[in-house]
Amino acid sequence: MTALTKAELAEKLFEDLGLNKREAKDMVDIFFDEIRDSLSRNEQVKLSGFGNFDLRDKRQRPGRNPKTGEEIPISARRVVTFKPGQKLKIRVEAYAGSQPQ
Amino acid sequence: MTKSELIERIVSRQPQLSAKDVELAVKTLLDHMSQTLSSGDRIEIRGFGSFSLHYRAPRVGRNPKTGETVELQGKFVPHFKPGKELRDQVNDSMAV
Numbered sequence: 001m002t003a004l005t006k007a008e009l010a011e012k013l014f015e016d017l018g019l020n021k022r023e024a025k026d027m028v029d030i031f032f033d034e035i036r037d038s039l040s041r042n043e044q045v046k047l048s049g050f051g052n053f054d055l056r057d058k059r060q061r062p063g064r065n066p067k068t069g070e071e072i073p074i075s076a077r078r079v080v081t082f083k084p085g086q087k088l089k090i091r092v093e094a095y096a097g098s099q100p101q
Numbered sequence: 102m103t104k105s106e107l108i109e110r111i112v113s114r115q116p117q118l119s120a121k122d123v124e125l126a127v128k129t130l131l132d133h134m135s136q137t138l139s140s141g142d143r144i145e146i147r148g149f150g151s152f153s154l155h156y157r158a159p160r161v162g163r164n165p166k167t168g169e170t171v172e173l174q175g176k177f178v179p180h181f182k183p184g185k186e187l188r189d190q191v192n193d194s195m196a197v
Contacts, residue, residue, distance in 0.1 A: 002142065003142065003151070004133070004134065004137040004142060004144040005144075005145055005146070005147075006147065009130055009133060009134075012130075013126055013129060013130070017125055017126060017129060019122070023117075027111070027115065030111050031111065032146055032148075034102075034107055034110050035107070036148075036186070038107075039187065039190075040194045042195075045102045046103050047103075047104050048104055049135075050134070051179070051181075053181075055191065078191050078195040079188070080181075080188070082152075082179070082180070082181030084179040088135050088138070091136075092138050092177050093178075094139065095139055095140065095141050095177050
């Protein structure tokens with residue numbers, strides 16, 4: 001099983017839409033850059049049909065170094081969560097693969 | 102930011118492409134990503150993150166209205182793991 005990468009997404013734009021290779025590559029780069037920049041401005045991203053990228057602020061909590069067992073606090077942080085949209089959830093649920101990953 | 106705002110922002114950075122082209126490109130990308138996940142494959146975007154499927158085991162659920170029990174089949178759900186660059190960039194924004 002191979003994973004889909006930016007190179008293949010660009011290839012898809014080249015084949016299906018006839019963008020030239022440069023435009024296709026730039027399009028894919030800018031697509032992910034803009035999503036990342038939006039999230040870095042603490043701005044939620046809502047892509048209808050696909051899903052929402054949300055931001056959550058986590059408070060500091062106690063943690064532990066799993067190797068040494070030493071207690072170290074996990075600092076307060078902001079994290080990205082992805083909530084798949086209804087359409088994507090339904091499409092994925094239909095995947096009949098019997099091999100849990 | 103919504104999908105249409107994302108399209109506008111891309112158009113402003115790719116002025117040689119029409120808004121129509123960019124809209125079609127964004128739809129194509131999202132559709133291809135959905136397609137990939139629904140055929141059980143992963144997506145790996147360096148610096149952004151990866152999408153994969155997580156398995157949910159079959160369980161006995163309950164109809165919240167009637168209280169009746171229902172057998173729920175095992176299923177797959179999409180999962181996103183942010184990449185290091187995205188994690189760091191987002192976390193740094195909290196300090197600002």
